[in-house]
Amino acid sequence: MTSKPILRVLGGEAVWPPPIWLMRQAGRYLPEYRAIKDSSGGFIARCTTPDLATEITIQPIRRFGMDAAILFSDILILPWALGQDVAFKDGVGPVLTPIRSEADLAVLSLARAEDLASPVMETVRSVRAALPEACTLIGFAGAPFTVACYMIEGGGSRDFVETRSMAYGNPELFGRLLDVLVQSTIAYLSAQIEAGAETVMLFDTWAGMLSPRQFRRHVIEPAKTIVKALNARYPGIPVIGFPRLAGMYAGLYAEQTGVDGVALDTGTDPARAATTLPESVAAQGNLDPIALLTGGQAMRGETLSILEALAGRPHIFNLGHGILPQTNPDHVAELVEFVRSR
Ligand code: CP3
Numbered sequence: 001m002t003s004k005p006i007l008r009v010l011g012g013e014a015v016w017p018p019p020i021w022l023m024r025q026a027g028r029y030l031p032e033y034r035a036i037k038d039s040s041g042g043f044i045a046r047c048t049t050p051d052l053a054t055e056i057t058i059q060p061i062r063r064f065g066m067d068a069a070i071l072f073s074d075i076l077i078l079p080w081a082l083g084q085d086v087a088f089k090d091g092v093g094p095v096l097t098p099i100r101s102e103a104d105l106a107v108l109s110l111a112r113a114e115d116l117a118s119p120v121m122e123t124v125r126s127v128r129a130a131l132p133e134a135c136t137l138i139g140f141a142g143a144p145f146t147v148a149c150y151m152i153e154g155g156g157s158r159d160f161v162e163t164r165s166m167a168y169g170n171p172e173l174f175g176r177l178l179d180v181l182v183q184s185t186i187a188y189l190s191a192q193i194e195a196g197a198e199t200v201m202l203f204d205t206w207a208g209m210l211s212p213r214q215f216r217r218h219v220i221e222p223a224k225t226i227v228k229a230l231n232a233r234y235p236g237i238p239v240i241g242f243p244r245l246a247g248m249y250a251g252l253y254a255e256q257t258g259v260d261g262v263a264l265d266t267g268t269d270p271a272r273a274a275t276t277l278p279e280s281v282a283a284q285g286n287l288d289p290i291a292l293l294t295g296g297q298a299m300r301g302e303t304l305s306i307l308e309a310l311a312g313r314p315h316i317f318n319l320g321h322g323i324l325p326q327t328n329p330d331h332v333a334e335l336v337e338f339v340r341s342r
Helices: 005-010 031-039 043-048 050-064 077-082 110-116 118-130 144-153 161-169 171-195 212-233 247-257 270-276 289-294 296-310 329-340
Strands: 068-070 086-089 093-096 136-142 199-204 239-243 261-263 282-287 315-319
Touching: 005 136, 005 199, 005 315, 031 050, 043 050, 043 077, 043 086, 043 118, 050 068, 050 118, 050 329, 077 086, 077 110, 077 144, 077 171, 093 144, 110 118, 110 171, 118 136, 118 171, 136 144, 136 171, 144 161, 144 171, 144 199, 144 212, 161 171, 161 212, 171 199, 171 212, 199 212, 212 239, 212 247, 239 247, 239 282, 247 261, 247 270, 270 282, 270 296, 282 289, 282 296, 289 296, 289 329, 296 315, 296 329
Parallel strands: 068 136, 136 199, 199 239, 239 261, 261 282, 282 315
Antiparallel strands: 086 093
């Protein structure tokens, strides 16, 4: 039996007050991150240099005493390790050489990915060794659909037209890319678990853009395959899914994929999620990052209503999406203290 609050909640227990961590809790809103950022190479170098990535992962734990640390990395480290050209440009975001044909797809190599991702596993090992007793280490990957969005589009996009039209117009090529991502994600998350990740999270940021039929095929099916493979290899290691902008499918997603927790995005009503999620499945979320940015009474009021909606069921307090870089770190400290004082 574990005494770590996050793992108890993912095991189906209602813990009060709920444990807390925040998406993007390491990053630009922290002066200690900006200090490292200015003196280190690029973003990929920070993700693949174990000393730096370990330090950055632990910064929010040191400052706020969160109940979980999330590995400092990015969902696009996997396509980078598979051999796609990936760069992170300041003020622009990720830029990738798009994959649009069989020939582009042939560039990707699972064998190489294992080598290139090995520094990430070293980071997982060193973070795990450095964490306080009660703090849970979360590994993660992007879900295949969201990673495919960036791989096909070549970067961020308002509506990912290239990606979604490939899914309809060239389902064979799209399906082959998703298969590569399902297999490599299983391998990548397995390696993180072997190195010491105690739970893993699948980020499907763009899941809510799909039609219901495409959602089943490209969000639920891949997540189900990944969860099944991980459960078979690592029974007892819980999986959290984040089908963002698809909160109306939270119950269906949980039932069909077999995840142990569902992260709710900002727009999802937690009271409704509490009635649609299976009783033992943890809800994670879902404070509006803008309420955190604003702070004060707005933040406390939103927080209270989420706590009330999910009281009595397994709940991990979090945001509905990542912390914004302009956020005052004092608001984060205040939020943690407010949730813990309930
Ligand atoms: O949560 C954490 O603290 C762990 C680290 C983490 C990062 N990205 C660090 C990062 C995690 C879990 C991610 C996930 C991620 N990355 C997602 C899914 C969750 C979400 O936010 O929707 C997505 C879609 C990405 C892709 C990505 N990475 C984009 C679009 C960008 C540019 C926008 C931005 O915020 O700058 C990134 C860059 C990135 N990933 C940064 C960080 C700290 C900023 C770059 C820097 O600090 O130099």
